[in-house]
Amino acid sequence: MQVPAPFKYERASSVDEAIALLERHGEEARLIAGGQSLLPLMKLRFAEPEALVDINDLTELQRIWVADDQLHIGALVRHAELLDSAVIGEHYRILHDAERVIADPVVRNRGTIGGSLCHADPAEDLSAALAAIRGDIVIKSSDGERVLPVRELQTGPFETCLSPAEIVTEVRLPIRANTGSAYTKVERRAGDYAVAAAGAVVTLDGETISEIGLGLAAVGAPRLVAARAEDAVRGRTADEETIELAAQVAAEECQPPTDQRGPADYKRALAGELVKRAIRTAIARCRGQEA
Amino acid sequence: MQVTVNVNGEEYTREIEPRMLLVHFLRDELGLTGTHWGCDTSNCGVCVVQVDAVPVKSCTMLAAMASGHEVLTVEGLERDGELDPIQQGFMNEHGLQCGFCTPGMMLTARWFLDGNPHPSDIEIREAISGNLCRCTGYENIVRAVRWAADHPRVAETEEVAAS
Numbered sequence: 027m028q029v030p031a032p033f034k035y036e037r038a039s040s041v042d043e044a045i046a047l048l049e050r051h052g053e054e055a056r057l058i059a060g061g062q063s064l065l066p067l068m069k070l071r072f073a074e075p076e077a078l079v080d081i082n083d084l085t086e087l088q089r090i091w092v093a094d095d096q097l098h099i100g101a102l103v104r105h106a107e108l109l110d111s112a113v114i115g116e117h118y119r120i121l122h123d124a125e126r127v128i129a130d131p132v133v134r135n136r137g138t139i140g141g142s143l144c145h146a147d148p149a150e151d152l153s154a155a156l157a158a159i160r161g162d163i164v165i166k167s168s169d170g171e172r173v174l175p176v177r178e179l180q181t182g183p184f185e186t187c188l189s190p191a192e193i194v195t196e197v198r199l200p201i202r203a204n205t206g207s208a209y210t211k212v213e214r215r216a217g218d219y220a221v222a223a224a225g226a227v228v229t230l231d232g233e234t235i236s237e238i239g240l241g242l243a244a245v246g247a248p249r250l251v252a253a254r255a256e257d258a259v260r261g262r263t264a265d266e267e268t269i270e271l272a273a274q275v276a277a278e279e280c281q282p283p284t285d286q287r288g289p290a291d292y293k294r295a296l297a298g299e300l301v302k303r304a305i306r307t308a309i310a311r312c313r314g315q316e317a
Numbered sequence: 318m319q320v321t322v323n324v325n326g327e328e329y330t331r332e333i334e335p336r337m338l339l340v341h342f343l344r345d346e347l348g349l350t351g352t353h354w355g356c357d358t359s360n361c362g363v364c365v366v367q368v369d370a371v372p373v374k375s376c377t378m379l380a381a382m383a384s385g386h387e388v389l390t391v392e393g394l395e396r397d398g399e400l401d402p403i404q405q406g407f408m409n410e411h412g413l414q415c416g417f418c419t420p421g422m423m424l425t426a427r428w429f430l431d432g433n434p435h436p437s438d439i440e441i442r443e444a445i446s447g448n449l450c451r452c453t454g455y456e457n458i459v460r461a462v463r464w465a466a467d468h469p470r471v472a473e474t475e476e477v478a479a480s
Binding site: 027028029030031032033034035058061062065066069078080082129130131132133135136216217 | 318334335336337338341357358359360362365371372373374377378379381382425429443444446447448
């Protein structure tokens with residue numbers, strides 16, 4: 027029987043109260059929302075927080091809205107809600123692509139957007155997709171609010187730059203014209219972590235790629251992005267030659283581990299192929315060629 | 318700590334450790350052993366119950382988090398001595414072999430059909446993709462869900478007709 031180590035349980039009724047509880051219980055306290063990543067770790071005793079602050083009652087963090095040419099996603103929005111959101115699908119198909127292959131429907135009912143980001147799993151699909159979009163996250167503490175690019179959150183596997191008494195409240199995504207996006211993943215079975223996965227967000231100016239974001243999950247890409255590949259193709263014509271170049275550079279940026287999901291060389295080759303597929307679909311969607 | 322959980326319409330108050338998982342609260346504190354306990358890693362889905370009408374894996378939720386909320390287990394599917402159509406479907410279509418995955422399958426499927434009363438087979442398969450059947454009896458499970466979709470409760474049909 028897997029049971030977590032003992033901890034104190036607190037329930038917060040507001041963001042300020044959650045921050046106050048984190049401060050009171052010190053750096054061994056953790057926020058818990060969906061618990062779909064933290065509880066399994068606690069059951070295995072890989073994580074042994076001294077206190078849990080339950081934030082499931084902070085319903086003000088559980089909404090999706092558009093304001094100031096940005097999509098706002100509350101940190102407590104469940105994966106299932108992101109997948110069901112029409113406004114998300116309208117602006118960022120990449121998020122619906124990714125959500126369809128994150129865990130399974132029952133886990134998606136519970137797991138939250140903020141939890142996925144803060145868990146900082148290098149194989150987590152939504153983190154890679156949001157990094158491809160170049161979203162920002164809003165972080166609150168008793169010192170006030172700060173905004174951080176999603177790309178700067180993960181400092182290493184399961185490590186973030188968050189301080190112990192900070193809480194992520196929101197993800198903000200820019201709404202861009204002439205932009206298409208897509209996410210592709212290869213998994214061993216339904217609901218599994220990726221063998222490799224790639225997401226692309228492409229903005230076109232005529233036939234030219236004026237901006238591109240490439241996210242990679244599970245293949246050891248620094249901060250889950252292929253930054254050199256983005257630089258290599260930005261400003262180029264959106265054709266097969268450019269897509270090949272992006273895939274080649276992105277594959278070189280990966281440092282995948284050899285494990286039960288496959289050898290490093292295979293994963294690197296797969297990452298390149300998935301980058302190609304993601305960019306092709308993103309471009310097609312940008313041009314309105316695919317429903 | 319003290320928790321009060323509404324399970325199948327009845328309030329239960331118990332003194333528990335905060336680390337107690339919902340599956341063990343249901344089985345060991347309340348004696349509701351219809352909720353099964355399988356992989357313990359949120360993969361298999363045999364422990365699925367509904368919390369506030371949404372299926373969750375009860376091995377990956379603290380009982381403390383369910384305090385103040387409504388839980389539906391397999392014991393609560395039957396109403397007024399009549400099986401839920403999903404239960405009847407599993408009987409009629411031989412949707413169970415060993416029966417271990419059945420409660421979780423039924424609670425996931427009940428929720429799924431509530432939101433999607435006329436699903437395709439592909440949609441049924443996707444809906445139960447977080448519930449594993451180690452007998453691999455998926456064909457009959459899909460048929461059981463299909464049977465339930467085709468035979469809604471009479472009251473539900475009337476509600477739909479009235480709306």
